[in-house]
Amino acid sequence: MFKVSSLTAAVFLATAALTAQAGEVEVLHYWTSGGEAKSIAELKKIMQSKGHVWKDFAVAGGGGDNAATVLKSRVVSGNPPAAAQIKGPAIQEWAAEGVLANLDTVAKAEKWDSLLPKVVADVMKYKGNYVAAPVNVHRVNWVWANPEVLKKAGVAGMPKTYDEFFAAADKIKAAGLIAVAHGGQNWQDFTTFESVVLGVGGAKFYNDALIKLDPKSLNSDTMKKSLETFRKIKGYTDAASAGRDWNLTTAMVMQGKAGFQFMGDWAKGEFLAAGKVPGKDFLCAAAPGTANAYTFNVDSFAMFKLKAADAQKAQGDLAASIMGTEFQEVFNLNKGSIPVRLNMKMDKFDDCAKTSTKDFVDTAKTGGLLPSVAHGMAISPAAEGAIKDVVSQFWNDDKITVADAMKKITSAAATK
Numbered sequence: 001m002f003k004v005s006s007l008t009a010a011v012f013l014a015t016a017a018l019t020a021q022a023g024e025v026e027v028l029h030y031w032t033s034g035g036e037a038k039s040i041a042e043l044k045k046i047m048q049s050k051g052h053v054w055k056d057f058a059v060a061g062g063g064g065d066n067a068a069t070v071l072k073s074r075v076v077s078g079n080p081p082a083a084a085q086i087k088g089p090a091i092q093e094w095a096a097e098g099v100l101a102n103l104d105t106v107a108k109a110e111k112w113d114s115l116l117p118k119v120v121a122d123v124m125k126y127k128g129n130y131v132a133a134p135v136n137v138h139r140v141n142w143v144w145a146n147p148e149v150l151k152k153a154g155v156a157g158m159p160k161t162y163d164e165f166f167a168a169a170d171k172i173k174a175a176g177l178i179a180v181a182h183g184g185q186n187w188q189d190f191t192t193f194e195s196v197v198l199g200v201g202g203a204k205f206y207n208d209a210l211i212k213l214d215p216k217s218l219n220s221d222t223m224k225k226s227l228e229t230f231r232k233i234k235g236y237t238d239a240a241s242a243g244r245d246w247n248l249t250t251a252m253v254m255q256g257k258a259g260f261q262f263m264g265d266w267a268k269g270e271f272l273a274a275g276k277v278p279g280k281d282f283l284c285a286a287a288p289g290t291a292n293a294y295t296f297n298v299d300s301f302a303m304f305k306l307k308a309a310d311a312q313k314a315q316g317d318l319a320a321s322i323m324g325t326e327f328q329e330v331f332n333l334n335k336g337s338i339p340v341r342l343n344m345k346m347d348k349f350d351d352c353a354k355t356s357t358k359d360f361v362d363t364a365k366t367g368g369l370l371p372s373v374a375h376g377m378a379i380s381p382a383a384e385g386a387i388k389d390v391v392s393q394f395w396n397d398d399k400i401t402v403a404d405a406m407k408k409i410t411s412a413a414a415t416k
Contacts (some may be wrong), residue, residue, distance in 0.1 A: 011154025095126030181258035199289030269336030
């Protein structure tokens with residue numbers, strides 16, 4: 001993470017004061033696919049209805065890496081947006097630079113502490129003060145399937161174990177179709193990997209190995225089995241997967257070209273945007289072995305310091321709107337996620353979302369609710385990036401042994 005000098009900070013504050021128009025909010029985000037774009041458009045409508053000017057700053061790239069690079073250059077040049085899509089430990093790193101706004105006035109007025117699970121509220125705070133507003137909860141450990149493909153291949157229902165999964169994958173392959181749709185990008189590789197680790201080892205092992213980064217766990221027989229299972233999945237993907245975007249990968253399942261996809265429930269947003277009906281046109285289930293666990297990805301917007309009072313007012317309205325019931329409902333209906341705000345009515349939501357909400361609440365009580373490493377919710381960005389690189393190298397190169405991968409992951413986990 002870069003350091004913002006006092007001179008740069010002074011320039012940035014002065015520039016912000018000069019450039020912020022009355023009631024204007026510039027929002028940097030990376031929601032550019034069908035379901036995502038539809039969702040962010042709803043927030044724009046709400047802000048415009050309050051009389052504010054919305055300045056959209058969309059940066060393509062599903063994992064958010066491109067947006068993070070652009071944001072750093074904007075802040076260093078003294079011209080940050082009013083709000084930026086940032087999540088997990090990265091929020092704390094930005095806050096430590098002294099560039100984020102304190103949202104406590106809005107949070108107290110809107111009673112955020114009573115409306116958010118503590119595990120989520122803590123991520124939105126820095127030294128006890130709110131600096132970001134959460135949008136939603138995504139469950140990451142999902143598998144999606146095309147029921148027609150399963151039927152054609154003679155597969156009865158969604159697999160609950162990896163033995164069942166591989167048996168189903170063999171049948172789909174034998175039917176001349178792609179068993180597993182996969183986009184070969186490091187965050188997509190790790191999305192699959194962490195679900196495998198959770199399914200093979202359970203919640204405690206996931207926590208020890210991927211969150212605590214315990215060397216003993218990273219070099220254990222359970223990690224060995226996880227890597228072997230992960231590599232076996234690779235054998236059911238197609239040769240053209242390298243570099244493919246996640247939404248194009250979801251389209252393969254949607255179009256009946258592939259049977260399964262390991263992906264968070266933003267994939268459901270794509271199905272819904274295409275007019276597909278859950279239970280009929282597509283199926284959802286927790287990844288094999290993970291029915292009693294829940295890896296979460298909470299999208300959020302961090303707010304940057306603005307000097308002008310009218311700009312601060314617009315920014316406060318943005319934060320309040322993000323947590324408001326209207327936006328929480330319509331956004332999550334489009335995005336495929338569930339409201340982060342507790343006690344929301346779920347009658348308009350589909351069965352996948354209702355299952356997600358129930359499991360979110362239940363796993364919070366049992367210790368099965370865990371932050372997703374793949375999606376920037378759990379460990380430092382430096383360690384996360386290093387481990388992702390190793391896992392993708394292992395995925396892409398069959399010459400790398402499981403033993404070597406374990407050593408490399410352990411080494412990467414020590415990255416500061």
